[in-house]
Amino acid sequence: MNYYVLTLFPEMIQQAAGASILGRAAKNGFITVEAVNIRDFSANKHMRVDDYPYGGGAGMVMEAEPVYRAVRAVEEKAGRTMRVVYLTPQGRVLNQTMVEEFAREEALVLLCGHYEGIDERVLEEVVTDYVSIGDYVLTGGELGAMVMIDAISRFVPGVLSNEESSQFESLQDNLLEYPHYTRPEIWHDRQVPPVLLSGDHKKIEEWRHQKSLERTKSRRPDLFRRSYRVSCIWHGDERTGGVAEL
Numbered sequence: 001m002n003y004y005v006l007t008l009f010p011e012m013i014q015q016a017a018g019a020s021i022l023g024r025a026a027k028n029g030f031i032t033v034e035a036v037n038i039r040d041f042s043a044n045k046h047m048r049v050d051d052y053p054y055g056g057g058a059g060m061v062m063e064a065e066p067v068y069r070a071v072r073a074v075e076e077k078a079g080r081t082m083r084v085v086y087l088t089p090q091g092r093v094l095n096q097t098m099v100e101e102f103a104r105e106e107a108l109v110l111l112c113g114h115y116e117g118i119d120e121r122v123l124e125e126v127v128t129d130y131v132s133i134g135d136y137v138l139t140g141g142e143l144g145a146m147v148m149i150d151a152i153s154r155f156v157p158g159v160l161s162n163e164e165s166s167q168f169e170s171l172q173d174n175l176l177e178y179p180h181y182t183r184p185e186i187w188h189d190r191q192v193p194p195v196l197l198s199g200d201h202k203k204i205e206e207w208r209h210q211k212s213l214e215r216t217k218s219r220r221p222d223l224f225r226r227s228y229r230v231s232c233i234w235h236g237d238e239r240t241g242g243v244a245e246l
């Protein structure tokens with residue numbers, strides 16, 4: 001997977017994408033992350049890329065032309081057009097289903113806005129997907145871009161080692177993950193649940209599933225209801241309840 005991140009702060013992307021598991025994946029060539037500085041495509045010698053908003057109001061707006069040129073330059077370099085994801089509070093909130101869909105692409109352009117946003121006219125021309133990482137406002141789209149790169153790259157073959165990729169994909173079947181324990185058996189007078197020491201894999205699996213249900217019900221009733229509702233629809237009968245494996 002190749003990522004082209006259009007940003008005013010390329011060093012932020014280079015740092016984050018060069019570290020940890022993503023850094024290793026890039027070094028091994030499983031992913032590439034190229035941070036493109038929108039300012040390099042500024043139309044004037046003062047390197048300006050923002051201007052005052054028509055209609056007045058606080059803040060500044062990023063100009064259309066530098067963004068347009070940056071997208072076109074990346075497409076030239078990649079030799080193909082790509083989906084252009086604009087990170088914005090006005091986007092669709094990212095979830096695991098969307099992550100899996102994006103992971104099927106070979107390359108993605110991630111456009112990071114700043115200030116009050118980008119001139120609508122260039123967005124209309126170049127953006128294919130409007131994505132938000134949650135209902136809050138940040139100083140820029142870069143952290144959103146990194147969230148997407150991290151979540152999507154987990155699906156790129158080779159990026160995660162075996163033990164890492166065995167991680168329970170809790171949000172895929174609408175259940176939160178069960179609690180985890182490791183040595184020592186007793187820590188701060190707290191004992192590891194005995195079933196986990198029993199070696200009875202069926203009982204352990206049942207215990208973990210039960211814990212996932214309890215945890216989802218108490219921490220994410222919205223997810224719990226969703227899985228409950230689907231199971232009712234699935235059985236076509238109000239009486240059938242419980243949580244279905246979605």
Ligand SMILES: NC(=O)c1ccc(NCc2ccccc2)nc1
Binds near residue numbers: 088113138144
């Ligand atoms: N919730 C998010 O994903 C998000 C994305 C960007 C952002 N700030 C930059 C920006 C502000 C206004 C318009 C477009 C981009 N804040 C939050």
